[in-house]
Amino acid sequence: MLDIKFIRENSDIVKNACKLKNITLDIDQLLALDKELVGLKTEEQNLLAQKNALTAKIPKASAEERPTLIAESKALDEKAKAIKPRAEIVEAELQNLLWITPQIPSPKAPVGKDDSDNVEIKKHGVLPKFDFKPLDHVALLEKNNWADFERIAKVSGSRSYSLRNEMVLVEMAMHRMAMDKLMKKGFNLVSVPAFAREEALYGTGHFPAGRDQAYFIPEHNLYLAGTAEVQINSLHANEILKESELPILYAGYSPCFRSEAGSYGRDVRGLIRVHQFMKVEQFVICKNDPGESEKWHQKLLETSEEIVQDLELPYRIVECCTGDMGTGKVRMYDVEAWVPSEEKYRETHSCSALHDWQARRTQTRYRDGENKVQFVHTLNNTAIATPRILVPFLENHQQADGSIKIPAKLQPYMDGRKFIGKK
């Protein structure tokens, strides 16, 4: 969310942000609602002031003046009350537009319409050369009895999977490796429930636009969050922190649920795009300072690079263009790992800086050195998300016999195993 004063004073900048992010939003209509609401509230306050001035006279008034004063102040009170219904409607309409008003993208972000306009800024690692016919990840899973799709689909529906045997151990090993790394970097490890209230989904900006991505449990009025970013971003909602408490670093661990509405037919085979997955999430709450946000944005990205390098996966980093980064972002990078069977890089990590756009939605603030209350800045990035990353992992590390070579940094988390699978 943006500060309404900022929108009033910079409507052209906000209109341009809508254009850059392909967001259909009539800023003139938003400002007209704002103007009407200010007018209604001012009128209400004037009427109440007049009423209070009259009622203040009643105790000293004579017996014959008193009835008139009481009648007039009552009339003023009625007129003030009559403004409320219209004011509430206007306020609700204004709030609905504020929820979808985009954060201003960084001038350093590439301008573009969708992910095809994202800009590759770095490549790392040597693409694998196989002296045998390589298999794709589904074939490798089936050859080693490391996953089931058919049976579990009968139980759990589409886009479901069941990891088996060593693949379950690999998934847990990756999470533990990521958690150890983040704890060493001073992140507080938090496991969070998948359940989240509607406010928390508004808090990150997943609602209102992405409501169809979330599973809803009506009788409990709870949603299943698609990322621990949702739960963590609202941990300090409505609080005023001390500057000395910042930055707050969280490594969130949770199951993630996504309906993938709108992805019909995409990545329907295997582990790339499923309804439930596990993720270790990096989340930073820092002071309201662009330089501080920039510093943490780079740190979060570096950490995800370290993890992908520890897994010895060739990868690239792209900077997301304005049309791909999403409503709340100032700047965003994706880490994409090489998938040999597709001969292309696929997103495994997504690293975002949002400045105070989320903090205004959750009212997460802090008192700065000059005793001024400010909104915090928030940032988030994936540390590891499985099962998607198992796809490049299996395909890049496969051996001719269908076994998988375990990268050195992961071996300690796999009881020292150097290989798993067919021998």
Ligand SMILES: Nc1ncnc2c1ncn2[C@@H]1O[C@H](COS(=O)(=O)NC(=O)[C@@H](N)CO)[C@@H](O)[C@H]1O
């Ligand atoms: N439907 C899905 N199935 C499997 N993995 C997914 C799915 N959706 C997202 N992911 C994984 O989760 C990562 C983060 O998802 S994200 O929506 O891009 N970004 C976030 O959730 C942020 N909170 C940063 O983690 C993705 O890069 C991808 O690796």
